[in-house]
Each structure stands twice: as C-alpha cells, then as structure tokens.
Amino acid sequence: MIKFLDLNKMNSRFEDEFSSQFKTFLNSGYYINGSEVKDFEERFASYCETKHCIGVANGLDALTLIFKAYIDLGKLQINDEVIVPANTYIASMLSIINAGLKPVCVEPDEATFNLNPSEIEKHITSKTKAVLVVHLYGQLADMVTINDIAKQNNLLVVEDAAQAHGAILTSKNKKAGNLSHAAGFSFYPTKNLGALGDAGAITTNDDELANCIKLLHNYGSSKKYVHDKIGVNSRLDELQATFLNIKLNHLDSDNRTRRHIAEQYLNNINNPKIKLPFYDFSDNHVFHVFAIRVEDRAHFKAYLDALEIGYLIHYPIAPHHQKALLPYKSLSLPITEAIHETVISIPLSPVMTTEEIETIINALNLY
Numbered sequence: 001m002i003k004f005l006d007l008n009k010m011n012s013r014f015e016d017e018f019s020s021q022f023k024t025f026l027n028s029g030y031y032i033n034g035s036e037v038k039d040f041e042e043r044f045a046s047y048c049e050t051k052h053c054i055g056v057a058n059g060l061d062a063l064t065l066i067f068k069a070y071i072d073l074g075k076l077q078i079n080d081e082v083i084v085p086a087n088t089y090i091a092s093m094l095s096i097i098n099a100g101l102k103p104v105c106v107e108p109d110e111a112t113f114n115l116n117p118s119e120i121e122k123h124i125t126s127k128t129k130a131v132l133v134v135h136l137y138g139q140l141a142d143m144v145t146i147n148d149i150a151k152q153n154n155l156l157v158v159e160d161a162a163q164a165h166g167a168i169l170t171s172k173n174k175k176a177g178n179l180s181h182a183a184g185f186s187f188y189p190t191k192n193l194g195a196l197g198d199a200g201a202i203t204t205n206d207d208e209l210a211n212c213i214k215l216l217h218n219y220g221s222s223k224k225y226v227h228d229k230i231g232v233n234s235r236l237d238e239l240q241a242t243f244l245n246i247k248l249n250h251l252d253s254d255n256r257t258r259r260h261i262a263e264q265y266l267n268n269i270n271n272p273k274i275k276l277p278f279y280d281f282s283d284n285h286v287f288h289v290f291a292i293r294v295e296d297r298a299h300f301k302a303y304l305d306a307l308e309i310g311y312l313i314h315y316p317i318a319p320h321h322q323k324a325l326l327p328y329k330s331l332s333l334p335i336t337e338a339i340h341e342t343v344i345s346i347p348l349s350p351v352m353t354t355e356e357i358e359t360i361i362n363a364l365n366l367y
Helices: 005-011 014-030 033-047 059-072 092-099 115-123 144-153 207-216 238-248 253-266 297-308 322-327 334-342 354-366
Strands: 052-054 081-085 101-106 130-136 157-158 182-186 202-203 222-223 292-294 343-346
Touching: 005 014, 005 182, 014 238, 014 297, 033 052, 033 202, 033 238, 052 059, 052 207, 059 092, 059 130, 059 182, 059 202, 059 207, 081 092, 092 157, 092 322, 115 144, 130 144, 130 297, 144 157, 202 207, 238 292, 253 292, 253 354, 297 343, 334 343
Parallel strands: 081 101, 081 130, 130 157, 157 182
Antiparallel strands: 052 202, 182 202, 292 343
16 A cells, blocks of 8 residues: 555654654753754754744644734734635634634635735735735745735735745745745644644744744743733644754755655646646745645545555635634635545655655556
C-alpha cells in the first residue's frame, strides 16, 4: 500500500537527533519558554526574514491572537469585517469569529484555489478593515495585487501561512510570513515543517503588534505574576521547539523534493478525467498537498482503494456548510462548493520512492 502520508518514515530520518536533543531537554529541567523556544523564534524569524517570531500553541491560536492584538491596539474593533476565502479550512474563519470579528466569505480563483483579488474589491464595505489571505495547499496567493488593493483601501493584511512554510514570492524575493502585516503558521505534524504535536507561530515586522502578542499569548503577563492584559495560555512547547529546530534545517531541501515530485506528476499524468493543479513552476508553491479534481470522486476513491493508493480530501465540506457556521449556510458560493465536491489529494511527500511515484502516475493515467 502507498500511504497518503507516512509520518513515521518522515520523522524516522531525524530519530537520532530527536533522541539526543530529548535527553538534553529532559536533563535541563526547564520545560516552558526555555532556550529551545527562544532559539526557534530567532531562527524562524531569520528564515522568514521578519523582525519577530512568537511561538504559540497552534495555528488557530496564531491567527486569533493576531486579530485580538489588533483589537487591543485599536486598529480593529469588535464586529469589523474581515474578507476571507470561502475555500479554506474552517480554522481560517474560526480565528476571525473567535476574535469577535465578522468573516466575509468570497469566492476563490478556480485555477489556483486561492483568494481572488477581484472578489476582494467586490466585497469591500465601510465595515471592511482586514483581509485574511490563505496560501492554500502551499501555493502563495496573488500577494502583489492583494497588497495593492489593501493599501488603496487602508486594510490590514494577515496571512494564513499554515500550509506554505518556505514558499517564495519570486518577484519580491520574500517568503510566506513576510508578505503582509502579520502571519500565522501551524506546525501540525503533517505540515511541511511539522512538530510531533500541536505547535504554531506568528511572524511580523510590527514591533507594537509583536509586543502585544507576547503579552497576550502568556496570560497577558509582562513579567512573572504581573499581568497587564486579559491574555490566554498559548505558548510554543519547549519540546516541540526542540523538534522544530532540528527539522527547520531540512525544510528547504524537503520543499525542493516536493516540487520535483509535483513536476513529475504534472509532466506525466495525462488523463482528461483528471484536472491537475495550476503551477507556474516557480518557488511560490511548496506542495503541502497535491490536490487534483475529478467529477466522480466516489468512483475515483473506489479505484484508488482497489489499488491500495492512499488519498485525502482537502476538504469534503465547505466551511459555510458546516453546522458550526450555520449563519453562513445560505451563502451562494458555487465555485467553492464545486471545488469541495470534486477535489482529492494524492500522495506527495519528501520520503516517497521513485517506484511509488511511478505507480501513482501509471494508475492515474489508466483511470
């Protein structure tokens, strides 16, 4: 069987380093906000070429804390509108709602699956104060156009970079996390840079925002037992930071491998029943997943099951059709709904073998 994603195989590459560093961590006796968190924050900020990185508990908290900090700083107010792509994981919308803001869902570009700049312009009102851009599946959204629109309309821009670690906007020579006012990252184990549990981070060049988030994510505390704000407990775990420090060394090479596999798929899969993803063959895509589209997804799933080829659906139910977001159920978003009904992700990871890649290509061509 070809697994959709073999996390054991991916992480076993680092087993010796993990074990060695775990002993160092254990013997340090310092398990919260220690040197590993500080080192990772500095290294990931340097990697993204931003002034600040604040480690947090997960990707959802990262985005929520950005919005809460902007409210605390008076740059956003409760019930302000935030434009967000309708075609996304529900966490993008939850971060806006959890901060007391109102998500405004807009249709994506059908080719890239990402936020469509023309749809942003259509939905700007006097209540619109920010745009949450999602770099879905690892491909950067059209940040040049989006930032131009935001500047013209005095809007904050926040990146949901949970799936785009290391993606580069080549025209600006800037990475995901440094293409907006602030960005939220997830290091969920399946991500291109994945921890061995939940973890996340925020990157920004805004000193005031970073200082506010540093308070909010640690009980609103400026020093021990001194609390200046109503905060939360959302800290990057010291042990997860240890693992991330090891894996960060391999992120760029893993991303190159992902792009190489994607290029093999794109160049060799030729089947009119299968719609391949758009890719301009630049470094703006890190292929967190390789999402294709098929009209009869149930039939295609059965075909892959018979061949023991793994797959996942990102995502089977559009956010506005989730029970948790019942007030948005009446929205008419045909492009988003069509994507959610036809998309399916095939295996792509940096530890796949040549035989596995060829098997998948042949299977899809014979479908």
